[in-house]
Amino acid sequence: MAVRQQYGKPPDRLDQHVVDTETADVRASGQPPRDFPPYVGSRLRHPRRPPFPVRDPEAVELRGPVFGATDVGPLDHDLTAHHRGEPLGERITVSGRIVDRGGRPVAGQLAEIWQANAAGRYAHQLDRHRAPLDPHFTGFGRCLTDADGRYSFTTIKPGAYPWQNHENAWRPAHIHFSLFGTAFTQRLITQMYFPGDPLLTYDPIFLAVPDEAARSRLVAAYDPRLSVPDWSLGYRWDIVLDGPSATTFEEGER
Ligand SMILES: [Fe+2]
Numbered sequence: 001m002a003v004r005q006q007y008g009k010p011p012d013r014l015d016q017h018v019v020d021t022e023t024a025d026v027r028a029s030g031q032p033p034r035d036f037p038p039y040v041g042s043r044l045r046h047p048r049r050p051p052f053p054v055r056d057p058e059a060v061e062l063r064g065p066v067f068g069a070t071d072v073g074p075l076d077h078d079l080t081a082h083h084r085g086e087p088l089g090e091r092i093t094v095s096g097r098i099v100d101r102g103g104r105p106v107a108g109q110l111a112e113i114w115q116a117n118a119a120g121r122y123a124h125q126l127d128r129h130r131a132p133l134d135p136h137f138t139g140f141g142r143c144l145t146d147a148d149g150r151y152s153f154t155t156i157k158p159g160a161y162p163w164q165n166h167e168n169a170w171r172p173a174h175i176h177f178s179l180f181g182t183a184f185t186q187r188l189i190t191q192m193y194f195p196g197d198p199l200l201t202y203d204p205i206f207l208a209v210p211d212e213a214a215r216s217r218l219v220a221a222y223d224p225r226l227s228v229p230d231w232s233l234g235y236r237w238d239i240v241l242d243g244p245s246a247t248t249f250e251e252g253e254r
Contacts, residue, residue, distance in 0.1 A: 014040070014166035016202060023207045038204035040165050061183055072110070077143035079113075079155040080136075087137035089118025089156035091232040094192070094220065097149040098179065101243025105149025110180035112142040113153055120159030129161050154232060160199055172199035172206065179239070188249045192237050193219045209248045217247055 022038040034046040054060055075081045080091060094113075098106040116122050116139060119131035123138050137156060145151050160170045174191045181187055193200060200206050200219070209215045217240070226234025239247045 014038075016166065016168070019166050019169075019202075019204055023204055036204070036208045038166075039208055042208075057185075060185070072142055072144055077141055077151075077153050079115075079139065079141040079153065081154070082138055082141075083136040085136040087117065087134050087156050089134075089137075089159075091154065092157050093152065093154055093226050093228055093232045093234045094175065094237060095150065095152035095226050095234070096220075096236050096238040098145050098151065098239045098241065099149050100241050101246070105145070105147065106241065107145055107147045107149055109145040109149070109151075110142060111145060111151045112140070112178040112180070113155070113175050114140045115155065115158040115175045116161055118156050118159050120161035122161075131159070131161070157194070157233075160197075165204060169204075170199055170202075172197040172203050177239070179241075188241070190239075190247055190249045191218065194235070195219055195222055214248050217245070 019038045034042065036042040080087055098109050098111065100106060114122075116127075117131075117134045117137045119134070121127055121129050121131040121133055123133060139158075141153050141155065143151050143153065155175070158173050158175060160173055162168075162170050173194050177190050177192055179188045191205070193206065200215075206215060206218065209218065220235040220237035223234045223236040226236055228234070241247070
C-alpha cells in the first residue's frame with residue numbers, strides 16, 4: 001500500500017501540475033533520491049539513521065522474518081481460492097520468470113504478492129477508501145519459482161485507488177511483489193503495472209523511475225498464451241534481478 005490515510009493529508013495539497021513539474025526536475029538529475037518531492041510520503045519511507053553494523057549475520061537471521069509460519073501451500077498462489085466463494089472482478093493469471101543478469105533462472109525463490117481488490121480496496125485496517133471490501137478476497141499470495149525460475153499467480157485484476165499525495169491523485173492498478181532472496185536481508189520489493197493504464201502518466205511513484213525503458217519493464221504484457229480459456233486473462237511479467245536490464249526495486253539513491 002502506498003502512503004495514504006495512515007499518514008493523513010499532507011499539509012499542502014499539491015495539484016497535478018506541480019507534481020508534473022517537480023517530477024521532471026528530479027528525473028532530469030538521474031536516479032530518484034530517497035526523498036522524492038512529488039511523492040510526498042517518500043520522506044517517511046526510508047531509514048533516517050545510518051545502517052546498524054551487523055557483527056553476527058547468522059544471529060540476525062535467527063531472529064529475522066522467515067518464509068511464514070507454514071510451508072508454501074498448493075493454493076497459496078491462487079488468490080481466488082482462499083475463501084469459500086469466488087471474488088468479484090476480472091480473473092487474471094500473472095506469470096513470468098525471475099532471472100539474473102545473464103538470463104539464468106532463479107529457482108526456488110519465494111515470490112509474494114499483495115494487492116487491492118477489484119474495487120481498489122485493500123483488506124487492511126488502515127485502508128479507508130470508500131470502496132467495498134470483498135469477503136472472498138484477501139489480496140495476498142505466494143509461491144516458489146520452479147527450476148526455470150517461473151512463478152505463476154491466479155488473482156483478480158486490482159482496481160485503481162485514490163491516495164492523499166496530491167489533489168485528485170489515483171494510483172494506477174498495480175500488484176506489489178516481494179522477492180525474498182536467500183535471507184531477509186536480501187529482500188527486494190517492487191510493483192507490477194498493467195499495460196495501457198492512463199493513470200501511469202500521472203503517478204509520481206511510477207514516474208520516480210527516471211529511465212523510460214526501466215519504467216516500461218515495470219509494466220506487464222498481455223499474453224494470450226497465458227490466458228486460460230473461459231477462465232482468466234494472462235499477463236506476463238519477467239523480473240531481472242540485476243544488470244543493465246534490471247527491474248527497478250524500491251531502493252532509491254542514498
Ligand atoms: Fe498499493
